[in-house]
Amino acid sequence: MLFLHIILLPARVIAQEHGQEANLPDTSSVKNVQELFTKGELHGHVRNYFMATLNHRSLSDHYANALGAEIGVRTASFHGFRLGISGIFTYNLFSSHLDQKDPIAGKYPSNEGELFDIENPHNKDNLDRLESAYLEYRTEKLHVRIGRFDFTSPLINPQDTRMKPYSVQGVMAQVPVGQHTKLTAAWLDHFSPRGVIEWGNTRHTIGLYSNGVNIDGSPSGYRHHIESRGVAVAGLQGQGIQNSQWQAWNYWIENIANTSYGRVVMPISDRMKVGLEGLYQFQLGNGGHPAHDSTYFPDQQEWVAGGMVGYSTPQWALSANYLHTGGNGRFTFPREWGREQFFATLSRGRLEGTGQSDILVVKSTRNWAPGLSSELALAKAWLPGYGNAALNKYGAVSYWGTLLDVTYTPLLPALKGVVLRLLYIGKLSPNTSLPLERMYYNTNFQQINFVSQLNF
Template identity: 55%
Template sequence: MPKKMALSAALYLATIWGSVSAQEHTSPHTAPDSVAENDTVQIRSVQDLFRKGEVEGHVRNYFMATFNYGALSDNYANAIGAEIGYKTASLYGFRFGFAGLFTYNLFSSDIWERDFISEKHPKLELELFDIEDPHNKADLDRLDELYLEYNSARIRAKAGRFSFNSSLMNAQDTRMKPYSFQGIKLQFPLQQNGLFTLAWFDHFSPRSTVSWLRADVSIGVFSPGVDANGNPSGYAHHTQTRGVAVAGLQLHPNKRLSGEAWNYWIDNVSNNSYGKAVVVVAPQVKAGIEALYQFQVGNGGNPESTLVYFPDQKQWLAGGMLAYEPNKLHLSLNYLHTDGDGRFLFPREWGREQFFATIPRGRMEGMGKSDLLVAKACKQWAGNFSSEFSVARSWLPAPNDYRYNKYGAMSYWGWVADLNYTPTKPVLGGLSFRLLYVGRSSPDKDIPLKDMYYNTNFHNINFVTQLTF
């Protein structure tokens, strides 16, 4: 009881302190690339190249609290930090850029301690800091980007460390640190609103970490779950791969049709092909379909069956969306089915899947033979205020059905409330606020208490305040 009272007091304090509900912003430097204007004529010296560059970034305060079921521990944490990026002016289409960020644990519960019942760390609060070192409260800085880019009407190229966004690999800047990538990216604008992308990545800095890691070392930084026999997965630090090659095609030929297709070839691990299409079937009515197919490449990461990341399986998923979109309102029903020989597997350290039925705290990676149904209602109100409400129902294999359930997840009812506000007064320009609430409950009443911890029967509250410049 004292801990719950302390948690409530901390929540109240954080509300007063100013961390209340912030709009979730993608970091400014993660915006889609655009063809830069060639201002070579204005550059008279190397000094001008830097003087006429651009500074961008944000300051973010993030308060999170989770109320778990019964005697399971409740937790809270407040992170504060900033990211500052800079890119030079353009010289014959070339620009150099970099960005760094830092985070501090302003206050928190004992997130470095394991829960007495489940023997696990507080998952969500710890993700605000460093999941590899729960005791790390201040040494949380990272060189997030360091790159050289070239932009022209025909090609956009970038090499070094930078953010990347696609259906399975993306920045997902929704904590204090995004997913970041090292490699090379080429993009070719096409006629009729199209874009063709080629990329190769061999180093990664996963969200909620401070290190840059080779591709083979990065796989397994997050919880590896169990293998198909129920034994702890052994692929962490044992996966053999040089990196991932990405190819993507995005098309929007007219106002009624849009689509995209992505292929991710992970050296010696797997090949993953994803595609989706959205069409306007009637005024204010949209329908969409999506599908993914994956199979093993090489030996799946390791010749030893106990150390393999991607076993010899063929896996697929399919989804659909039906939406009604009158003025500034979105109502949709979204569905996802996962099937095949085993489980949908893709490194969580490289981003978060973006399917029609995706909701916060609701990954489907690691699942097979499962279904997810989500109803969404989004509204853009006057005064730069928006709201989103979602209700989800999942049907998952039993937690001990290890062949199709990697992380011991259980079927659940879930609900999400997401409120975002950006002040319109010029004096408050750059400020944004977000309130995110996520709840989950499972219909199965015979779940062991230790298995509920950050898995089901919890309430998660997030208050974020951000100043973008």
């Protein structure tokens, strides 16, 4: 098993791991290597993703259609040990000119580009990526995984909402602590962000999407210059009094920053619940590099606080969600490692990179019929001015946001495994003084996404 893990780890195969692990029986009667696979499990999906964005005025509009598939294998369990390997391939069936920068903004189309390879916009078919290759050991009291795998937490997570999710490499262990609590500990030193086909260490992945600006407004140049060996993650998740759900996480990015996050959700009646969350972070070492223009995390203490009030029935769920970033700087965490999962989180609406900002989001979900559900959300974000570099890393601007997300899973036996999703996103900043070139995929745009997927 160890030999197989070593030779398969660097291999380039086609597939992507997603979803929940199947609880395969411990097949200690396996007699040879072949039976590890014949008694194991094949999983994956085929996905078609169409995206189109209508940008503001004379800014260029774009569209793209990606087709891809995931193939993965998990062997049978042999005395608690199991090998998993998966990967994904993607093809650009058709698209607008994603390899051409907008003549006004001087940037490539970011959202459609993330369906393929943002490091090489000309690449349309060489888009395969090793997604996972790991050896794990699992019992009732211990779960250990080493290699390449997906990792789920509030700040580092797969977020499989394009063709490729965020993936990590390292070692992870989970153990139960008491009857209702689970401890997770991990060391992660390599990452493969969404929208790329290669793996890289901390130095090469932080800043891949955008470096933004320093607190004095000068361009940041920390990518490829960061000095950090990786991130240590520790998390506790559990159930408290009155069926409350809570979690606490700490992310220690060596030589860069320490970030602590916690949340609790408490039912107050059969139909109502409330939630609170908070985050605090501070600099470690020199923030990534001693030089000012190559420092990722400046010398600051930053905090985030949020809340939620929700009401639900068997068919409806309604919630009001609020988030505030405070402190004396900007909430900063590598967006190449996942997407922050706050109560007020919405697609295409990160608050990472801002300070002294607020967002209020009202969400409504409805189960219309078996297999058919929808979510409608309205957001209002108050952000520092785009010229306030000390509080606005990426030049974001205050906006109104709308989201409509419809998911349909056909119940016909002949269509088992098919999932259809329609996602509409709109961002509007009326009367903004933001220059036109800075609006490109930032605000004043509408976007439609249609995803059809077959799971197997």
